[in-house]
Amino acid sequence: MSSFLLGLPSISLLGAASAALAAAPWMAAPLVLARRLQTTPSLDDIDVAGITAAPTPRVSIVLPARNEAVHIAACVRSIRASTWPDLELIVVDDHSTDGTGDLAREAAAGDPRVTIVNAPDLPAGWFGKQWACQSGAVHATGSLLLFTDADTRHAPDLVGRMVRMRERRGAELLSVAGHQEMGTVWERAVQPSVFTLILTRYGGADAIERATNPRDVVANGQCFMMSRRVYDAIGGHEPVRGFVAEDVMMAQAIQARGDRVSLALGIGQLSTRMYDGLASLMKGWGKNMYAGGRHAMWWGAVGQRLYPLFLLSFPLGVLMPFVALTWCVATMLLGGTVSTGLLLWSTATSAAMLTSFAAANRINRDPIRRALLAPLGGAIVLAICVSAIARGNNVRWKDRGYVSQ
Numbered sequence: 230m231s232s233f234l235l236g237l238p239s240i241s242l243l244g245a246a247s248a249a250l251a252a253a254p255w256m257a258a259p260l261v262l263a264r265r266l267q268t269t270p271s272l273d274d275i276d277v278a279g280i281t282a283a284p285t286p287r288v289s290i291v292l293p294a295r296n297e298a299v300h301i302a303a304c305v306r307s308i309r310a311s312t313w314p315d316l317e318l319i320v321v322d323d324h325s326t327d328g329t330g331d332l333a334r335e336a337a338a339g340d341p342r343v344t345i346v347n348a349p350d351l352p353a354g355w356f357g358k359q360w361a362c363q364s365g366a367v368h369a370t371g372s373l374l375l376f377t378d379a380d381t382r383h384a385p386d387l388v389g390r391m392v393r394m395r396e397r398r399g400a401e402l403l404s405v406a407g408h409q410e411m412g413t414v415w416e417r418a419v420q421p422s423v424f425t426l427i428l429t430r431y432g433g434a435d436a437i438e439r440a441t442n443p444r445d446v447v448a449n450g451q452c453f454m455m456s457r458r459v460y461d462a463i464g465g466h467e468p469v470r471g472f473v474a475e476d477v478m479m480a481q482a483i484q485a486r487g488d489r490v491s492l493a494l495g496i497g498q499l500s501t502r503m504y505d506g507l508a509s510l511m512k513g514w515g516k517n518m519y520a521g522g523r524h525a526m527w528w529g530a531v532g533q534r535l536y537p538l539f540l541l542s543f544p545l546g547v548l549m550p551f552v553a554l555t556w557c558v559a560t561m562l563l564g565g566t567v568s569t570g571l572l573l574w575s576t577a578t579s580a581a582m583l584t585s586f587a588a589a590n591r592i593n594r595d596p597i598r599r600a601l602l603a604p605l606g607g608a609i610v611l612a613i614c615v616s617a618i619a620r621g622n623n624v625r626w627k628d629r630g631y632v633s634q
Contacts, residue, residue: 232244237399237528246618247570248569248570248571248572248573248574248577249573249577250366251570251574252573252574252577252578252581254546255546255550255577255578255581255582256517256539256578256581258429258581258582258585259581259584259585259588261429262425262428262429262435262585262589263509263588264577265428265432265433265435265436265505266428266430266433266494266588266592267433268433268435268436269406269432269433269434269435269492269493269494270394270397270398270434270493270494271493271494271496272320272387272390272391272394272405272493272494272495272497272498273494273497274394274533275389275393275394275397276393277386277613278387278460279303279393280312280389280390280392280393281312281313281314281389282521285313285314285315285392286315286371286372287315287317287370287371287373287394288313288315288316288317288371288373288374288375288388288392288454289316289317289318289319289369289370289371289374289375289457290308290316290317290318290319290374290375290376290377290388291319291321291346291365291366291369291374291376291377292304292305292308292318292320292321292365292373292377292378292379293320293321293323293357293358293361293362293364293365293376293378293379293553294320294321294322294323294325294329294333294379295322295323295324295325295329295357295361295627296325296326296327296329296628297325297327297329297379297628298325298327298328298329298332298378299416300379300380300502301320301329301332301333301336301379302332302333302335302336303336303382304338304377304378304379304380304381304382304383305318305320305336305343306336307335307382307383307384308335308377308383309336309338309340309342309343310383310385311383311385311386311387312385312386312388312389313388313389313392315371316342316371316388317342317343317344317369317370317371318337318342318343318344319344319346319365319366319368319369320333320337320343320344320345320346320365321346321347321348321361321362321365322345322347322348323348323357323358323360323361323627324347324348324351329379330345330347333345335514343541343611344368346364346365346368347579348360348364349364351387352627354470354471355470355471356470356471356472356473356475356631356633357627357629358475359466359469359470359475359501360466360470362376362465362466363465363466363467363470366457366460366465366466369457371457372456372457372458373392373454373455373456374454374455374456374457374460375388375391375452375453375454376450376452376453376454377452378450378451378452378501379526380451380501380502380503381407381451381452381499381500381501381507382499382500382501383452383498383499384497384498384499386498387405387452387495387498387499389550390495390498390617391403391405391454391493391495392454394493395454395491398434398438398489398491398493399489400438400453400488400490400491401459401483401486401488401489401490402448402452402453402454402455402459402475402479402480402483402488402489402490402491403451403452403453403454403455403491403492403493404448404449404452404453404491404492404493405451405452405492405493405494405495405498405499406424406449406493406494406495406496406616407451407452407494407495407496407498407499407500407501408451408496408497408499408500408501408504408593408594409424409500409501409503409593410500410501411502411595412502412505412509413505413506414602414605415507415510415609416504416505416510417504417595417599417602418602418603418605418606418609419424419514419606419609419610419613420503420606421508421586421589421590421593421599421600421602421603421606421608422544422547422586422603422606422607422610423514423610424589425585425586425589426543426610427447429543430447430525431445431446431447431525433492434437434491434492434493437490437491437492438489438490438491440484440490442527443480443481443482443484443485444481444524444525444526444527445525446477446481446483446484446490447476447477447480447492447525448477448479448480448490448492449476449492450474450475450476450479451499451501451503452495452499453476453479455483455492459483460552462486463482463483463486466479468482469482471566471628471631471632471634472521472524472633472634473516473517473520473521473624473626473633474517474520474521474524477521477524477525477567478524481524494592496592496593496594506611510609510613511609511612511613511616511624512611512626513541513611514613514617515616515617515620516617516624516625516626517539517545517617518540518613518617518618519536519537519540519614519617519618519620519621520617520620520621520622520623520624520633521633522536522540523536523597524577526539537618540614540617540618541611541614541615541618543610543614543630544607544608544610544611545607545611547582547603547604547606547607547610548604548607548608548611549578550574550575550578550581550582551575551578551582551603551604551607553574553578554574554575554579556575556578557571557572557575582603583600583601583603584600585603586599586600586602586603586606587598587600605623622634
């Protein structure tokens with residue numbers, strides 16, 4: 230202990246000021262994230278009493294599913310429990326080999342609102358999910374379309390709150406960020422890191438709604454709603470058929486038309502278990518990080534060439550404070566000395582990172598102590614990014630290989 234105390238450097242005013250200046254970007258991060266979240270509405274803000282007030286447009290839910298035996302029954306049952314008075318569900322079995330279609334039929338239990346269809350053979354140039362969505366939309370009869378994933382669970386009031394929030398925000402496309410179920414330590418480390426990255430890049434609902442550049446909008450493909458009229462006007466999923474991040478590209482296509490894109494929190498209305506361990510995390514985020522994320526860069530071809538540097542900067546920015554602080558502490562424990570500036574910088578920036586990740590966990594209604602997993606999350610995300618950059622536009626998902634546009 231005495232050697233540790235001897236290693237503590239003296240603190241000068243100049244050293245403190247320099248450290249504070251260098252730490253400013255990290256210190257600003259929690260404040261920026263908090264501000265962006267404050268400007269993002271919650272579905273909880275919708276008055277339940279007014280949800281089913283006229284008009285109540287027909288909502289067609291399109292659910293693409295390929296080898297989703299683990300999730301499909303619970304997802305279908307949750308949608309069937311919806312309280313929205315005029316609703317239909319089209320489940321598209323995308324050539325599953327694990328009995329997904331049969332399980333969906335069992336979960337439908339003869340409900341006339343549910344239709345199970347088989348996706349036609351996948352055409353060249355199409356990703357499977359986009360083709361399944363397009364194929365399901367052919368059968369939809371509603372004036373509003375809601376596209377959702379098989380690993381989601383819907384609260385009974387989700388659809389109604391989405392309809393009214395979309396009206397309130399004056400949005401053409403409204404997507405929902407729901408509760409992320411995380412069952413393993415890997416998920417608890419990585420998921421807050423990735424969603425913090427997305428929020429850092431795009432901002433909250435106000436920033437998305439005010440965007441003048443299509444590259445500044447985003448949608449959550451797990452659950453988004455738009456009108457049938459505009460869906461048909463843009464050609465359905467055809468314009469985004471060859472992009473791995475089809476939700477982002479759909480949002481960009483809507484914004485490019487001059488229509489508004491928006492986002493709402495639905496922590497109490499939507500839940501998703503995206504991945505179930507380290508391997509699935511690496512595969513899932515690996516397919517999107519580079520091939521999908523580069524379309525969010527500014528400056529055209531130049532920006533896309535620089536994108537790998539931007540992508541790597543986030544996990545490195547998360548890791549650097551903790552690595553530096555660990556080095557400082559270890560050096561002092563061994564009787565060495567460290568500079569005042571480095572010790573102050575690493576302490577302040579580490580605290581800022583922990584605060585950001587604590588906020589992300591609190592929003593997801595998880596214990597804030599999970600913020601201590603931030604260094605692990607940063608390291609895994611860095612590995613995912615490096616792997617994704619090396620893979621380039623080559624994507625493999627659900628036993629299919631693609632080359633993303």
